Each structure stands twice: as structure tokens, then as C-alpha cells.
Amino acid sequence: MSELKNVTVIKKANVYFDGKVTSRAVLFEDGTKKTLGVMLAGDYEFNTDAAEIMEMLGGEMTVLIAGETEWKTYQEGTSFKVPANSSFRLKVPVLADYCCSYVK
Amino acid sequence: MSELKNVTVIKKANVYFDGKVTSRAVLFEDGTKKTLGVMLAGDYEFNTDAAEIMEMLGGEMTVLIAGETEWKTYQEGTSFKVPANSSFRLKVPVLADYCCSYVK
Numbered sequence: 001m002s003e004l005k006n007v008t009v010i011k012k013a014n015v016y017f018d019g020k021v022t023s024r025a026v027l028f029e030d031g032t033k034k035t036l037g038v039m040l041a042g043d044y045e046f047n048t049d050a051a052e053i054m055e056m057l058g059g060e061m062t063v064l065i066a067g068e069t070e071w072k073t074y075q076e077g078t079s080f081k082v083p084a085n086s087s088f089r090l091k092v093p094v095l096a097d098y099c100c101s102y103v104k
Numbered sequence: 105m106s107e108l109k110n111v112t113v114i115k116k117a118n119v120y121f122d123g124k125v126t127s128r129a130v131l132f133e134d135g136t137k138k139t140l141g142v143m144l145a146g147d148y149e150f151n152t153d154a155a156e157i158m159e160m161l162g163g164e165m166t167v168l169i170a171g172e173t174e175w176k177t178y179q180e181g182t183s184f185k186v187p188a189n190s191s192f193r194l195k196v197p198v199l200a201d202y203c204c205s206y207v208k
């Protein structure tokens with residue numbers, strides 16, 4: 001699905017790491033939320049509240065989920081899940097375009 | 105208006121200037137389009153096809169529209185219009201969060 005239909009978009013961007021990571025929230029009628037974001041080259045760490053499904057829309061990132069020992073690389077067309085109340089480390093070599101779904 | 109309601113969002117980002125400028129397209133039921141974007145620090149030039157209204161959602165940019173002689177600075181809550189089939193130069197000191205409306 002290349003489009004998100006019948007949604008509400010929060011206009012103002014979320015800005016992290018001096019703008020090297022930015023995203024915008026998309027709200028669905030059923031109360032669920034996704035964010036569409038871009039990460040520029042860098043190393044990052046994020047915490048989760050809800051579980052997250054990260055879908056790669058472009059570029060790539062290499063990811064280590066808390067409690068795991070293996071870094072895994074994800075490219076356009078792939079996705080990975082991060083548990084609730086956890087964290088994950090990311091290495092972005094160039095740019096990563098992603099869609100993050102928050103799982104209830 | 106802090107939200108865009110009943111819209112379709114194209115998931116994949118538009119990436120310009122090595123990712124220093126990124127945006128996503130938002131489509132309205134009436135056939136109009138906006139983009140929500142972030143520009144990191146830098147100097148940029150863009151051409152217009154349709155006229156554009158640039159609304160500042162955060163940060164600031166200093167703008168020179170083709171044919172004008174004065175650079176003008178716009179901050180959160182302000183906006184400016186660029187004519188159709190024109191161009192504009194931008195200087196972003198830190199970060200600019202914007203909503204661009206394409207005027208038919």
C-alpha cells in the first residue's frame with residue numbers, strides 16, 4: 001500500500017537529533033497511529049512504549065533490538081518489529097525513509 | 105489549522121539535496137495537494153510550476169523570490185507566496201518545518 005487513505009495528518013513535524021530524524025504523525029479513524037519519517041546518516045537509539053512495526057520505504061538501516069545480539073540490515077520493502085517497552089539501536093549509512101506503525 | 109483531515113498521504117518521501125530537504129505529499133478530496141516538509145540548514149533553490157503558498161510550521165528561512173531584490177525572513181506562523189513558473193532561493197539557518205500548498 002503506497003498511500004494512507006482517509007487519514008488525519010498532524011502538520012507539525014517531530015524533530016529528533018537536531019533534525020537528522022524527523023517524522024509526522026498520521027491518525028486513522030480506528031484510533032491507530034503511524035508516523036512517516038526520514039533518518040539521515042547517523043547512529044540513533046529509540047525507546048518504545050507501544051510495540052512498533054518499522055516498514056522501510058527507502059534507503060536502509062542496520063538495527064539491534066534490545067536483548068538481541070545480532071545487528072540486522074533492513075532495506076526498502078522489508079520491515080521489522082520492536083517489542084513494547086523496549087529499545088532499539090539504529091545505524092543509518094545514508095538515508096532511511098520509513099513508516100512506523102504503533103501496535104496496540 | 106494544526107491537522108489536515110480526510111486526506112490521502114503518499115507514504116514514500118520526496119528527497120532533495122541529499123536528504124537535507126524532504127517532504128511528503130498530502131492529497132485532498134477536491135484534487136488539491138500540499139506537501140509537508142523539513143529543510144535542514146543550507147542554501148537551496150526551487151522552481152515552481154503551480155504557484156505555491158509556503159506556511160512556516162517551525163524554524164525559519166530567509167527567502168528571495170525571483171524578480172525581487174529583498175531577502176525576507178519567515179518564521180513559525182508566517183507564510184509567503186511564490187508565483188507560478190518562477191523560482192525562489194532559500195537560506196535555512198537551522199531547520200525549517202513547512203507546509204507547501206499548490207495553488208491552481
